[in-house]
Amino acid sequence: MATRLVVEWTRTSLRLALARGSGARWRLRSIAAQPLEPSGDVAERLRAFMKSLKAAPDEVVSVVSREQVITRVVKFPTVQPEELAQMTELYARGQLPYPREQVVTDSYVLSQADGVSIVAMVACLREAVDRQVAVLREAGCPTSLVTVSSWGALGWYRLLGKSAASNEPTLVINIDDSRSDFVLIAGGRILSSRSVGQGTRDWQVSSEVVELLKLEVDRSRAAVRKELPGTDVRSVLLTGLGVAEPWKDALAQSLGLPVVLQDALAPWKGATISPAAPISPVVVGGIACSDARQLLNISPLELRGQVRHRRQVRELSLVSLLIASVLAAGTGLLAVRSIRQRQFAAQLEQLLAEVEPTVRRLQEHLRIAGMVESVLDERRDLAGLIAGVFQATPAEILLEAIVFERTRRELAMRGSAPSTQAVLDYQAGLSRVEGAARVELKYTQIRSTPAGERTDFEMIIKR
Structure with missing residues (x-):
C-alpha cells in the first residue's frame, strides 16, 4: 500500500494529513497541525516532520487556497474529450486575464447535453504554485500533485455518503480558524466554490457569525445563478471548527433552507488528530482520502512530466524486480534440486523453459509500450503544430x-490572401510557429473575385 502526504499552510498554521491506500481506497492515519508565526519557516517544520516518519511518502499533494485561483464556467459546442481539451486551451490563451505562460490551469465537465458541454475552468498564477512546490522541494518532499482546497470539501462530502441527508445541490460550509469555504456540490461534482479569508479567529462576537454566514451564502447563491442559470442552493451542510448548534437553527430560519450540522471528524473516527493547533480537518483529510484521478490538478507541465517519469521508472523497476525474482527463484530451485536428486534436472529445465516465455512477453510488452508512447508523442506534436498554425x-x-503527408513529415496548406505581400507575411509568421522547421511557398496565383483580387497560394511546412 502507498502512503500519501497532504500539505497545506495558511497564515496561521501548517496542516499535514497522512493516509495509506491506493486508487480510490484510502484510509486516513493522522492529521497534524502546527501554529505558524508570520515569519515561520515552513520548509524547516516540514523537514522535522519528515524525519519523524519511518519512510518517505509515495505521494505528496500540495494544497492551494481557493482564494488564489479564479474560475470560469464556459459552454463549448462539443462533447468529445479531444476537442474539449483543444477548446479549453484556446480559451485559456485568449480569455484569461493573465498571459498563458503565467498561469496553470485545469478543467472539469459540469454537464453535457445535445452536443454541448458546460465546463468549469480553474486557473492559478504559476508563481503561487511554483512557490509552494519550491518550499516542498526544499523540505525534501517532491510534489506529486497540486490541487485546490475546495476539492478537500468535496472529498469529505463524498466520504459522508448518504449520512448527510441533504437535498442537492448542497452548499458545504467549512469554517476554519482563518478561512471559510463555501462549496456547492451536486452529483459528486463541484458546481461552484468560494472562499473568504475569515474564520473563528476573526469572529469575536458569536451573534455576528450567523449574519456573516448568511451574507456569504447569499453571495454564493448570486454567483451560482450567474454562472449556472436555473441552479440554486437547496440545502446547507455546516461543518468545521467550533460550529455550534444554535448557528444551525438561526441560519436555517434566516435562509429559509434546511441546514444540517455535521461533525468534521465524522468520516475519521479512528484517525489520530493532533491538538497542537485547532483547525478544521475537512480540507487536508478530504484530499488525503480522495482518488488522485478525481482531484483537480493545477500542477505545471514540468511537474506533471517529472511525476510521469517517476511513475514509469517505478513501474519499470517493478517489472525488472519481478523478472529478476522469477529468474532467481528458478535458478535457486534448480540448484537445490540438483543437490538433492539428479533425476529432477529435467523438471528444473522445464521450469526455466516456462519462465523464459514470460520474460519475453514482458519485454515485448515494454517494447510495444515504447512504440505506443512514440506514436502518441508524434500525434501530440502534430496537434501542437496545427494549433500553432x-x-x-x-x-x-x-x-x-x-x-498532412506522413511519409514526408510535412504539412501542405492551400488558401487565399488579399495580396502576395500578405502571403509572404503569413509565410514569415508560420516560420516562427513551434514545431515548424521550414516553411516553403510552393506557388501563388492572382485571381479576380467579385470582392476584388485574391492571391491563391500553397505552402509546405517541414517538421
Whole structure:
C-alpha cells in the first residue's frame, strides 16, 4: 500500500494529513497541525516532520487556497474529450486575464447535453504554485500533485455518503480558524466554490457569525445563478471548527433552507488528530482520502512530466524486480534440486523453459509500450503544430485545405490572401510557429473575385 502526504499552510498554521491506500481506497492515519508565526519557516517544520516518519511518502499533494485561483464556467459546442481539451486551451490563451505562460490551469465537465458541454475552468498564477512546490522541494518532499482546497470539501462530502441527508445541490460550509469555504456540490461534482479569508479567529462576537454566514451564502447563491442559470442552493451542510448548534437553527430560519450540522471528524473516527493547533480537518483529510484521478490538478507541465517519469521508472523497476525474482527463484530451485536428486534436472529445465516465455512477453510488452508512447508523442506534436498554425493565421487569410503527408513529415496548406505581400507575411509568421522547421511557398496565383483580387497560394511546412 502507498502512503500519501497532504500539505497545506495558511497564515496561521501548517496542516499535514497522512493516509495509506491506493486508487480510490484510502484510509486516513493522522492529521497534524502546527501554529505558524508570520515569519515561520515552513520548509524547516516540514523537514522535522519528515524525519519523524519511518519512510518517505509515495505521494505528496500540495494544497492551494481557493482564494488564489479564479474560475470560469464556459459552454463549448462539443462533447468529445479531444476537442474539449483543444477548446479549453484556446480559451485559456485568449480569455484569461493573465498571459498563458503565467498561469496553470485545469478543467472539469459540469454537464453535457445535445452536443454541448458546460465546463468549469480553474486557473492559478504559476508563481503561487511554483512557490509552494519550491518550499516542498526544499523540505525534501517532491510534489506529486497540486490541487485546490475546495476539492478537500468535496472529498469529505463524498466520504459522508448518504449520512448527510441533504437535498442537492448542497452548499458545504467549512469554517476554519482563518478561512471559510463555501462549496456547492451536486452529483459528486463541484458546481461552484468560494472562499473568504475569515474564520473563528476573526469572529469575536458569536451573534455576528450567523449574519456573516448568511451574507456569504447569499453571495454564493448570486454567483451560482450567474454562472449556472436555473441552479440554486437547496440545502446547507455546516461543518468545521467550533460550529455550534444554535448557528444551525438561526441560519436555517434566516435562509429559509434546511441546514444540517455535521461533525468534521465524522468520516475519521479512528484517525489520530493532533491538538497542537485547532483547525478544521475537512480540507487536508478530504484530499488525503480522495482518488488522485478525481482531484483537480493545477500542477505545471514540468511537474506533471517529472511525476510521469517517476511513475514509469517505478513501474519499470517493478517489472525488472519481478523478472529478476522469477529468474532467481528458478535458478535457486534448480540448484537445490540438483543437490538433492539428479533425476529432477529435467523438471528444473522445464521450469526455466516456462519462465523464459514470460520474460519475453514482458519485454515485448515494454517494447510495444515504447512504440505506443512514440506514436502518441508524434500525434501530440502534430496537434501542437496545427494549433500553432491556426493561432498564427490572421483573419484575412482563408485556409481551404490542410493535408498532412506522413511519409514526408510535412504539412501542405492551400488558401487565399488579399495580396502576395500578405502571403509572404503569413509565410514569415508560420516560420516562427513551434514545431515548424521550414516553411516553403510552393506557388501563388492572382485571381479576380467579385470582392476584388485574391492571391491563391500553397505552402509546405517541414517538421
